[in-house]
Amino acid sequence: MGIIGIIFGKKNTPWQRIDAAGASIDKPDFDRHETFSAITDEVIDGQHLVRIPAFWYRSGVVESGQHQGKKAVWVSSQPEDGFNLHPAFKKAGANTERFWVGKYQGTPDGEKLGSQPDLLPLTRINFPAMQLAAQRGDGFQLWSIYHLGAIQLLALIELGTADARSVLGDGNVKGGGVLPVSAELVAQATWRGITGLWGNVWQMVDGLQTDDQCRYRIWDANGNGSYVSTGARAPDGWIHRRHDRSGEEFDLGAVFLPKKTKDAREDAAYRCYTWSYANAVAYHGGYYGYGSNAGLFDLYVSVASSCSSPFIGGRLAKV
Numbered sequence: 001m002g003i004i005g006i007i008f009g010k011k012n013t014p015w016q017r018i019d020a021a022g023a024s025i026d027k028p029d030f031d032r033h034e035t036f037s038a039i040t041d042e043v044i045d046g047q048h049l050v051r052i053p054a055f056w057y058r059s060g061v062v063e064s065g066q067h068q069g070k071k072a073v074w075v076s077s078q079p080e081d082g083f084n085l086h087p088a089f090k091k092a093g094a095n096t097e098r099f100w101v102g103k104y105q106g107t108p109d110g111e112k113l114g115s116q117p118d119l120l121p122l123t124r125i126n127f128p129a130m131q132l133a134a135q136r137g138d139g140f141q142l143w144s145i146y147h148l149g150a151i152q153l154l155a156l157i158e159l160g161t162a163d164a165r166s167v168l169g170d171g172n173v174k175g176g177g178v179l180p181v182s183a184e185l186v187a188q189a190t191w192r193g194i195t196g197l198w199g200n201v202w203q204m205v206d207g208l209q210t211d212d213q214c215r216y217r218i219w220d221a222n223g224n225g226s227y228v229s230t231g232a233r234a235p236d237g238w239i240h241r242r243h244d245r246s247g248e249e250f251d252l253g254a255v256f257l258p259k260k261t262k263d264a265r266e267d268a269a270y271r272c273y274t275w276s277y278a279n280a281v282a283y284h285g286g287y288y289g290y291g292s293n294a295g296l297f298d299l300y301v302s303v304a305s306s307c308s309s310p311f312i313g314g315r316l317a318k319v
Contacts, residue, residue, distance in 0.1 A: 007062070022072065087219075141318070144205065282299065
């Protein structure tokens with residue numbers, strides 16, 4: 001079971017899981033897959049983290065069989081022809097064996113960003129301050145669009161749908177205010193131990209911006225932290241399709257940046273909303289009052305880095 005993938009769904013069509021050859025798979029045992037089964041909780045520097053092992057991906061079309069010509073994405077626990085190491089596992093041009101992501105939405109830890117249960121999230125600071133707070137030393141940082149993309153990709157394949165709320169629960173999105181990061185309602189939005197993936201507070205995401213023409217800029221795929229222009233425009237609306245263009249230093253097939261949108265949630269494949277504006281930084285997931293707009297693929301690239309709010313937080317990562 002080294003290679004497993006999923007066909008991108010359309011309006012009212014399933015997100016069919018497939019094998020390496022593009023044939024349908026029913027009810028796979030993900031706990032026997034080398035990548036999914038190796039996702040584990042760890043505590044480092046007193047912070048509760050989740051370890052994500054390195055994997056390889058391929059984004060393209062099914063080449064033959066019953067699903068020939070349909071767009072899909074695959075993951076592999078080992079290098080394979082046509083597959084690339086996911087850029088979440090690149091650091092300064094070198095390959096890494098894993099990254100860690102905060103088990104919880106980021107919490108205050110003195111002057112630093114932490115990941116601890118039973119606390120309210122760290123909010124009311126702007127993007128540069130959150131980046132600085134995440135720098136605890138020894139590879140700690142604010143999570144990036146590549147960390148998020150790797151998690152979204154694995155979760156999409158395991159859940160078998162982009163509408164993660166329909167499988168896991170709504171999370172804290174229906175009003176009532178910010179809750180502790182491990183609260184029962186927040187924890188509905190949990191996949192493989194990563195808690196509060198959406199709702200409660202917006203989560204700042206490093207490595208993604210829009211330019212002055214509202215086109216995505218993203219970190220280079222070699223782990224150098226340098227922004228490259230993609231030429232891909234950021235839309236508003238209910239997310240229906242993602243960008244998959246690539247260039248010399250980037251491949252949007254590794255992440256989930258909205259390309260096409262619909263006017264109604266019921267007509268949109270991802271069942272999540274996106275907002276965009278020029279010269280903005282990225283937030284993910286929605287907050288406690290975002291209602292049906294919130295979800296695993298919700299993306300908000302719509303405000304300046306100077307913005308701070310009681311319902312905007314972050315999430316720790318370690319590379």
